[in-house]
Amino acid sequence: MKRYIIFCIVLFIAVVSGSSFYLNNYVNENYVVKKVEGKNISTMAIVNGNKIYQVNNNKELEEIFIKGVNIGLGKPNEFPGEVAISKTEYLQWFKNIKDMGADYIRVYTLQSPDFYDALYDFNMFVSPLYLIQGAYLNEDYINEYNDVYHPKIANDFTLEIENVINAVHGNATIDKRSGHAYGEYKSDVSKYTCMYILGIEFSGDTIEITNSNNSEKKKYEGKYLYTENATPFEVFLANNGDYAIDYETKNYSRQTIIGFANWPTSDPLEHPNEPEDMNKMMGFDVEHIYKTNNYLCGMIASYHVYPYYPDFLNFEDQSTFLNEAKTNPYQDYLKRLRNHHTIPVIISEFGVPTSRGITHNDLSRKFNQGGISEKDQGKAILSLTQDIKDAEMSGAIIFSWQDEWFKRTWNTMELTDSTGRAMWHDVQTSETSFGLMSFEPKNEKLLSTKIMDDTIDLKIYSNAAYLTLVLKTSDSNFYDKNFELFFDTINTSGFSKLDTQDLQYPMDFYLSINDEIGELFVDPYYDNFIYLFGKQLNVQLPLQKNLIYSKNELNPIRLRLRNRIRLPESGKEIEPSYYATGKLTYGSLDMNDDSYNCLNDFNFDKDHLEIRIAWELLNFSNPSKGLILDDFYENYIQHVDGVQMKTKKIESFELGIKYKGKIDYVNVPIKNWDTVSYTERLKESYYIVKEVWANE
Numbered sequence: 001m002k003r004y005i006i007f008c009i010v011l012f013i014a015v016v017s018g019s020s021f022y023l024n025n026y027v028n029e030n031y032v033v034k035k036v037e038g039k040n041i042s043t044m045a046i047v048n049g050n051k052i053y054q055v056n057n058n059k060e061l062e063e064i065f066i067k068g069v070n071i072g073l074g075k076p077n078e079f080p081g082e083v084a085i086s087k088t089e090y091l092q093w094f095k096n097i098k099d100m101g102a103d104y105i106r107v108y109t110l111q112s113p114d115f116y117d118a119l120y121d122f123n124m125f126v127s128p129l130y131l132i133q134g135a136y137l138n139e140d141y142i143n144e145y146n147d148v149y150h151p152k153i154a155n156d157f158t159l160e161i162e163n164v165i166n167a168v169h170g171n172a173t174i175d176k177r178s179g180h181a182y183g184e185y186k187s188d189v190s191k192y193t194c195m196y197i198l199g200i201e202f203s204g205d206t207i208e209i210t211n212s213n214n215s216e217k218k219k220y221e222g223k224y225l226y227t228e229n230a231t232p233f234e235v236f237l238a239n240n241g242d243y244a245i246d247y248e249t250k251n252y253s254r255q256t257i258i259g260f261a262n263w264p265t266s267d268p269l270e271h272p273n274e275p276e277d278m279n280k281m282m283g284f285d286v287e288h289i290y291k292t293n294n295y296l297c298g299m300i301a302s303y304h305v306y307p308y309y310p311d312f313l314n315f316e317d318q319s320t321f322l323n324e325a326k327t328n329p330y331q332d333y334l335k336r337l338r339n340h341h342t343i344p345v346i347i348s349e350f351g352v353p354t355s356r357g358i359t360h361n362d363l364s365r366k367f368n369q370g371g372i373s374e375k376d377q378g379k380a381i382l383s384l385t386q387d388i389k390d391a392e393m394s395g396a397i398i399f400s401w402q403d404e405w406f407k408r409t410w411n412t413m414e415l416t417d418s419t420g421r422a423m424w425h426d427v428q429t430s431e432t433s434f435g436l437m438s439f440e441p442k443n444e445k446l447l448s449t450k451i452m453d454d455t456i457d458l459k460i461y462s463n464a465a466y467l468t469l470v471l472k473t474s475d476s477n478f479y480d481k482n483f484e485l486f487f488d489t490i491n492t493s494g495f496s497k498l499d500t501q502d503l504q505y506p507m508d509f510y511l512s513i514n515d516e517i518g519e520l521f522v523d524p525y526y527d528n529f530i531y532l533f534g535k536q537l538n539v540q541l542p543l544q545k546n547l548i549y550s551k552n553e554l555n556p557i558r559l560r561l562r563n564r565i566r567l568p569e570s571g572k573e574i575e576p577s578y579y580a581t582g583k584l585t586y587g588s589l590d591m592n593d594d595s596y597n598c599l600n601d602f603n604f605d606k607d608h609l610e611i612r613i614a615w616e617l618l619n620f621s622n623p624s625k626g627l628i629l630d631d632f633y634e635n636y637i638q639h640v641d642g643v644q645m646k647t648k649k650i651e652s653f654e655l656g657i658k659y660k661g662k663i664d665y666v667n668v669p670i671k672n673w674d675t676v677s678y679t680e681r682l683k684e685s686y687y688i689v690k691e692v693w694a695n696e
Contacts, residue, residue: 031055031191034296036249043255045194047298052257052344052394054130054194066194066346066395067385067693068104068132069097069436073111074404076439076464076676079422081179083112090118092680093401094129096437098122100686101693104194105129106348106397109136110163113183116170120187130194132348132397134261135164135244137200146209148236149217161198161244168193169252195257196244197302197348199237202266204281207233211282222246224295225258230288238289245295255295259302259346260286264310267303269336274312275565275574287341300394301341304349305334307384308362308369315567315574327364330384334391346395347388352380354438354598354683356614357428357559357581359409370430373597378688398689400434402680407431411560414645415528415629417622423676424624425465428559428581428616436686438598440591441465442677452657452664460655460668462623464676466612471657473607481604485511485611486656486663489618490648492631493525497548504665505654506547509618510554511584513611518584518602520617521554528619529558529578531632532639536563536576543633557582557617582617591681598683621647626670 031042032055045054046061053061071093073080097105107115123129137160141153148154166172170188174181214232221227222242227235241258248254265278268285286301307313307330314329338345354377358370367380381398388396406422409431416426425441426432441464450458455475461468469485487509488494494506510521524530524542534541561577587600589610602611619629630646632639639645652669 032061032296036294036296039253041249041253041255041296043257043297044191045257046296047257047300047344050338050342050344050392050394052300064394065389066104066132066397067102067696068106068395068397069100069102070106070108070349070397070400072108072400072402072404074406074422075402076405076425076441076678077422079406083181085112085114087114087118087121090115091122093437094118094122096682096686097401098126098129099694100436100690101696102398103127103130104132104395104397105401106132106134106197108134110160110167110174110181112181113167113185113187116167116185116187116189119189119192120170123189123192128192130192131168131189132195132197133164133168133193135160135196135198139200142200142206146206147213148206148210148233149214154236157240158243161240162247164196165244165248165251169248169254171252190252190254190256193256195259195300197259197261198240198244199261201261201263201304202233202284204266204278204283207231207266207284208282210236222292224249224292225299226290226292227288228290231282231284234284234286234288237284237286241289241299255297257297257300259300259348260284261302261304261348262286263304263349264313264333267337269340271310271312273315273567273569274310275315275567276311286343298343300344300346301337302346302348303337304399305330305337305347306350306369307352307365307367307380308360311562311565314361314363328387329364330362330367331387331391334387334393338391338393344394346397347393348395348397349399350381350384350388350396351399351434352377352384353430353433354685355427355430355433356599356601357412357430357616358561358579359411359430359559361561361577370433371599373599374684375597375688377683378685381685381689382692398436400436402437403433403435403439405432405439412616414532414639414641414643415616415619415621416644417625417627417647418644420622420624420627423464423673424615424622426616427465427614436683436689438681438683439678440681442679444468445671445673447671448655448666448668450664450666453659453662456659458657458664458666460666462671464624464673464678466614467618467623468610468612471609475607477606478604478609480660481513481515481609482659483511483513483609484658485513486658487511487618488654488656489620489628489650490526490631491650492634493523493545495523495547495549495554498554499550501658501663503656503663505656507654507656510551511611511613512551513584513602513609515604516586518586518611519580520557520582520584520613521551522557522582522619523549524553524555525633526619526629527555527557528629528632528645529560530555533558533560533576533578536560541633543636556580584611621645623670624673624676626650626672 054064078084138156167185172185176182210233217232220235220238224245225242266283355370360369412429444461444463448460457472486507488505494508496506559581584601615623621627627647630648
């Protein structure tokens with residue numbers, strides 16, 4: 001007890017003085033050591049007050065600010081449950097991450113043995129990358145039972161905790177389970193493991209149902225954690241946190257900082273002007289969970305916070321929104337979190353994606369969920385990092401290291417085939433493109449060729465992200481830069497006359513290019529935006545086909561951003577939000593060009609015109625299998641939100657190109673693929689972040 005009192009006194013003096021401190025009797029190599037029930041227990045990091053301290057190379061405990069990157073399990077061709085990332089890939093990723101100036105990597109669940117082997121080997125030769133290890137709850141069970149005390153959920157979580165801790169200590173043999181990592185875990189990376197973050201982004205619905213179903217569970221008294229004034233959900237967290245600490249203490253004489261995953265929709269703050277009921281349901285508060293003297297490390301609060309969601313980040317202060325003032329609600333929210341908590345707070349996810357499609361808008365600084373160039377992604381990450389530091393948080397972990405093709409998001413998930421998402425990059429879906437590293441498809445397939453007007457060589461290609469048209473003129477330049485393109489994909493509908501122009505096939509899409517201005521339009525009958533969102537706009541569904549249109553009767557291709565909402569404090573109704581995603585961006589498509597922008601769609605370059613069209617813009621649901629959205633209104637049944645739309649397979653489509661008054665037609669076959677060849681590319685944002693992080 002006397003040694004512990006001395007330890008606390010030294011720790012207190014160091015915190016007050018703001019300096020690092022030396023614990024000659026309590027630091028052994030890179031560990032803090034303390035006796036718990038007569039047994040020496042070690043750790044590499046501890047919490048004191050609202051700061052985190054970690055043992056440095058001089059055997060001193062010093063305050064740290066975590067600069068890290070989240071690494072997911074996704075890569076092209078594979079879903080996360082296939083756990084397919086190799087040791088070689090991890091080693092290269094770790095090098096790039098370390099070179100960027102990050103010292104921490106976070107993973108969400110048990111990884112493959114290759115991951116831990118790679119981390120162990122990498123850290124043998126360089127200044128180490130430290131691990132923040134997650135333990136996941138089974139989301140399929142959560143969706144089915146929606147009560148974390150359900151035996152299937154609780155037992156599976158216990159097993160996940162045990163497997164994660166054993167794997168970190170290089171002491172696990174895990175049998176193959178579908179959708180999970182498994183194998184022989186022999187690399188002990190515990191000395192690099194800074195903390196465990198347990199759990200997932202829980203919905204308010206799950207929290208409320210858990211609390212309602214288990215009202216008798218009001219208190220937890222464990223050896224390492226206990227609760228006061230806790231809800232049943234918080235009791236569950238405390239129980240599992242205590243179990244994790246106890247399991248590691250008993251089996252490995254080690255303890256690690258514990259946190260629980262949270263996000264704004266289930267935070268402990270009040271948001272009176274949040275318009276969505278699901279985002280202001282009951283949350284949870286880790287301030288109701290306390291540590292006993294047997295727990296050496298202490299707890300942190302972990303939040304995933306982005307600048308564009310939930311809506312209260314845009315509408316918390318109505319005058320700010322209505323006046324469109326230049327404010328920083330993101331930082332304001334972080335400061336509210338910081339002021340609420342007495343323990344360290346880590347923003348364990350933040351970032352913006354470089355997708356072509358947009359999902360949510362940030363009304364203050366335009367750090368949107370999508371539609372962000374790689375350069376602006378890097379600038380946004382640095383700005384958000386500074387917000388996190390200014391709010392006196394203890395860490396900032398970028399989401400994410402790599403793009404993840406398999407992911408979906410609310411405003412496009414009904415449009416895509418869930419079984420094939422890992423086989424193509426849907427650049428319209430924002431969740432696929434958060435990475436600092438992209439996967440660039442290789443081996444474009446030549447689909448069709450044609451000579452037009454005796455002077456233009458047309459070639460049509462496809463890859464796992466785009467349909468690409470290249471038109472090359474035999475002249476030295478395109479003197480006429482006006483093109484009209486027509487696409488017939490579904491065959492069962494479409495317009496056969498546009499203005500006075502008769503068309504050989506009933507067309508579904510019309511693309512107009514006039515110099516540096518381009519936009520894609522759709523037959524109203526085949527407009528998925530109206531089918532899915534028409535009710536919000538009070539637009540009548542086009543249940544009847546129409547063969548003749550004027551150009552201004554075609555629909556722009558749009559994406560939903562927000563449904564109609566009502567601000568609770570004022571009662572003000574905000575109209576639905578959407579934008580024209582069919583508007584094309586002009587600029588270089590050559591990734592080796594300094595002016596390249598991943599958002600560019602077409603470019604004239606002296607003697608050639610190149611157009612790349614994101615597959616989803618043409619209603620492709622899974623281009624790897626030639627699947628497109630089927631007729632929405634044949635045998636019409638009102639759509640159910642969130643349900644994947646019907647698809648049909650096509651073998652080819654018809655393309656018409658109008659140039660100098662004449663239309664040339666070409667049949668374009670669909671070439672399916674079972675695997676994608678790709679190269680890894682560090683985005684421009686990586687180098688922008690590196691310029692700052694590596695020099696701090």
